[in-house]
Structures are given as C-alpha cells and as structure tokens.
Amino acid sequence: MHSLAPQPGIYASLAELIEMRHRVREVPLFSTPGRRSPLIGLHHSKLRGRGVDFDQVRVYQAGDDVRNIDWRVTARTQEPHTKLFHEERERPIFVLVEQSRQLFFGSSLMFKSVLAAQAAAFIGWAALGHNDRIGGLVFSDSEHHEIKPRRSKQSLLQLLNRLVRANTALHTEIQPNRDAFALALRRTREVLRPGSLVAVLCDERTLNDNAERQLALLARHIDLLLLPIADPLDRAMPAAGLLRFDQRGALLELDTHAAELRRTYRDRGEERGARWQRLAQKLRVPLLPLSTQYELVDQLRDHLAVQRQDIAP
Structure with missing residues (x-):
C-alpha cells in the first residue's frame, strides 16, 4: 500500500x-416526510408490494391506481375506496x-x-x-x-x-x-x-x-x-499530436490528429454510454451517470x- x-x-x-x-x-x-424523491417508485411496478407498507384506506380519488382499490371496503360502503402505502423504513x-x-x-x-x-x-x-x-x-x-x-x-x-x-x-x-x-x-x-x-x-x-x-x-x-463514472477523455481524444505509450515493455504510438482514429475513439465512448442506457431501460432501473x-x-x-x-x- x-x-x-x-x-x-x-x-x-x-x-x-x-x-x-x-x-x-x-x-x-x-x-x-413532505418530500418525495423521483427515484422512489420508478421501477416498483414489477415488484408490487416490495419496499412499501400498508398505511390506510381512504375514498378513491381521480388519479389513484385502480389496482389499489380495496374491494371489501368498497362493497361494504358502496363507495370506491383505495389502499394507501408508505415506504418501508x-x-x-x-x-x-x-x-x-x-x-x-x-x-x-x-x-x-x-x-x-x-x-x-x-x-x-x-x-x-x-x-x-x-x-x-x-x-x-x-x-x-x-x-x-x-x-x-x-x-x-x-x-x-x-x-x-x-x-x-x-x-x-x-x-x-x-x-x-x-x-x-x-x-x-x-x-x-x-x-x-x-x-x-x-x-x-x-x-x-x-x-x-x-x-x-x-x-x-x-x-x-x-x-x-466517466471522464471527458473517455469520450473524446485530445488533439495532442503524436503520442507514445510504454507499459510493461509494450509500446503504442498514436497520431491523435488522425481524423479516423479520433472518430473511432469517440464512437466507442458513445457506445459505452448507450450500452448503459439500454441496460437501464431493460432492467427498468434509474441511471445517473457521473x-x-x-x-x-x-x-x-x-x-x-x-x-x-x-x-x-
């Protein structure tokens, strides 16, 4: 160390x-209390009931999720009621x-x-x-x-x-x-x-x-x-002329003014970001790149x- x-x-x-x-x-x-983060609940539809506790039943209001209607209370009162939940502590x-x-x-x-x-x-x-x-x-x-x-x-x-x-x-x-x-x-x-x-x-x-x-x-x-987490140089190669790299005896020489090389480098960086986007959409989870x-x-x-x-x- x-x-x-x-x-x-x-x-x-x-x-x-x-x-x-x-x-x-x-x-x-x-x-x-009083402030709800937009990160909470973005992908709980496929995990209904996990991470929340039952809170109370109240009269159904426009905009409430119909899946949360309490049919027993609705039948008893002859008025639609819905279940409310709060986040599990x-x-x-x-x-x-x-x-x-x-x-x-x-x-x-x-x-x-x-x-x-x-x-x-x-x-x-x-x-x-x-x-x-x-x-x-x-x-x-x-x-x-x-x-x-x-x-x-x-x-x-x-x-x-x-x-x-x-x-x-x-x-x-x-x-x-x-x-x-x-x-x-x-x-x-x-x-x-x-x-x-x-x-x-x-x-x-x-x-x-x-x-x-x-x-x-x-x-x-x-x-x-x-x-x-990314750095600007992960996406764009600096135009610094001819660069030579030496690591454990391996030598690499790059002409950073070469247009094709810069374009390929940029495209690969953008593809990495796009891959994370596709994965987040597939898994239905929040993505916050830094x-x-x-x-x-x-x-x-x-x-x-x-x-x-x-x-x-």
Missing part, C-alpha cells in the same frame, strides 16, 4: 467523505463501489476514483438520514471488503474507512482485473436479501457481458441504482430534476 498523503482530487480523505453529510440536504435522494441500502486501477485517472476536477468515493459517501449519509440500514462492498482489482448493512453511524464510518484505504492504495502499477466487477456483483447477490437497494458505482468502461448478466440476475430481487467534469451534488441535482420531468403527468 502506498503511503501517500491525501491530495485533493487525486486521493480521497476520510474528512472529505465525512464532510459530505452536510450536503445531503441539498438533494432529496430518498423520500422524506430501515430498508437495507448497499453501496457497491469500485476502486480499481482504471478509476485512477481524471482530466477535470478530480480522479474518477475520488468521484466514486464522494458519491458512495453521499449515498451513505442520505440513507442514514432516511433511517435505512447502510452497508456496502468496496472492490478493487485484487480484493473486496464487505460491510454488513446496519442502521448506525459506526457502520457507515467503517465503510468510509475501508473506502479511503482502498482509494489511497491506488497507483498506476496495479495489475488490472477485468472480472473484478462481475465477481463483486456475484458476491452482492449472495449476501443481500430481496428488497434491498444497491447503488452501483463503477467505471463506465467496466461493463462487459459477464457483468451485465450479473446485474440482470441481481435486478430480479434487488432494486438497483446505476451510477457509471462525470469528473462537474461537482457531484450539482450532477445529482440535475439528474433528479430530469427524473421529475419524466414522471410528471
């Missing part, structure tokens, strides 16, 4: 992740966060690994403030560490400590592991019970066929929130504004 002092934007610090607790009021990621929320070599890069405000750490902390503090149980799994190229979901600040701090340790251990000589993401997803399926919510924070480029299969299996019994180009809270606020527009009548 490299004993480098935390450098803002390059490495995350525990103080920075703890400080994130003051930002959760700015974005209602989860519903609170103390829901297990699990943050699956990547801290691999491929995240150890950034060309804008911060490295992708730092943005992932910030987002994990934000979700953790939001979940704790919502009275939910919070836990997670931090995975790298060579190992993973699990924190069992509990409704306690100690559990979240344990997760953040583990996250910082993985983050500050990152360096450019780590041997990459293409299967790390799929293995982490498989482990998540093994440890979580149905009805949990998993926030997936990973490099946009880490999605492959194996990982996609694991996400589809996970989505059968677990609610997902997908937050793939970029190192912007501040985390601003991005989350913008995403939720779009979600509200999408579900507005």
Whole structure:
C-alpha cells in the first residue's frame, strides 16, 4: 500500500467523505416526510408490494391506481375506496463501489476514483438520514471488503474507512482485473436479501457481458441504482499530436490528429454510454451517470430534476 498523503482530487480523505453529510440536504435522494424523491417508485411496478407498507384506506380519488382499490371496503360502503402505502423504513441500502486501477485517472476536477468515493459517501449519509440500514462492498482489482448493512453511524464510518484505504492504495502499477466487477456483483447477490437497494458505482468502461448478466440476475430481487463514472477523455481524444505509450515493455504510438482514429475513439465512448442506457431501460432501473467534469451534488441535482420531468403527468 502506498503511503501517500491525501491530495485533493487525486486521493480521497476520510474528512472529505465525512464532510459530505452536510450536503445531503441539498438533494432529496430518498423520500422524506413532505418530500418525495423521483427515484422512489420508478421501477416498483414489477415488484408490487416490495419496499412499501400498508398505511390506510381512504375514498378513491381521480388519479389513484385502480389496482389499489380495496374491494371489501368498497362493497361494504358502496363507495370506491383505495389502499394507501408508505415506504418501508430501515430498508437495507448497499453501496457497491469500485476502486480499481482504471478509476485512477481524471482530466477535470478530480480522479474518477475520488468521484466514486464522494458519491458512495453521499449515498451513505442520505440513507442514514432516511433511517435505512447502510452497508456496502468496496472492490478493487485484487480484493473486496464487505460491510454488513446496519442502521448506525459506526457502520457507515467503517465503510468510509475501508473506502479511503482502498482509494489511497491506488497507483498506476496495479495489475488490472477485468472480472473484478462481475465477481463483486456475484458476491452482492449472495449476501443481500430481496428488497434491498444497491447503488452501483463503477467505471463506465467496466461493463462487459459477464457483468451485465450479473446485474440482470441481481435486478430480479434487488432494486438497483446505476451510477457509471466517466471522464471527458473517455469520450473524446485530445488533439495532442503524436503520442507514445510504454507499459510493461509494450509500446503504442498514436497520431491523435488522425481524423479516423479520433472518430473511432469517440464512437466507442458513445457506445459505452448507450450500452448503459439500454441496460437501464431493460432492467427498468434509474441511471445517473457521473462525470469528473462537474461537482457531484450539482450532477445529482440535475439528474433528479430530469427524473421529475419524466414522471410528471
């Protein structure tokens, strides 16, 4: 493990992740009394009855879901009545966060690994403030560490400590592991019970066929929130002339002024984003892509504004 002092934007610090607790009021990621998050209920139609508790029966009003009509009360009173539900409290929320070599890069405000750490902390503090149980799994190229979901600040701090340790251990000589993401997803399926919510924070480029299969299996019994992380250079190659790369004896030379090369590079980057879009639509789960180009809270606020527009009548 490299004993480098935390450098803002390059490495995350525990103080920075703890400080994130003051930002959760700015974005209602989860519903609170009087404020309903547009993320809640977006994909519960196929999982009816999971994640909600019965609240009361009242007279049917225009716009109510006819599937919730209470026929016994309706027959007894000769007036349509509908059942109301509220969100289940103390829901297990699990943050699956990547801290691999491929995240150890950034060309804008911060490295992708730092943005992932910030987002994990934000979700953790939001979940704790919502009275939910919070836990997670931090995975790298060579190992993973699990924190069992509990409704306690100690559990979240344990997760953040583990996250910082993985983050500050990152360096450019780590041997990459293409299967790390799929293995982490498989482990998540093994440890979580149905009805949990998993926030997936990973490099946009880490999605492959194996990982996609694991996400589809996970989505059968677990609610997902997908937050793939990208950098502007993942989508557009800089016009920097002739570049030479040397890694473990392998040499690569690129002419970044070549139009065909730049177009191919851009198309592959756009296809990665499109693949995440198709997967989210297929699984009917929210997709909130993040970029190192912007501040985390601003991005989350913008995403939720779009979600509200999408579900507005």
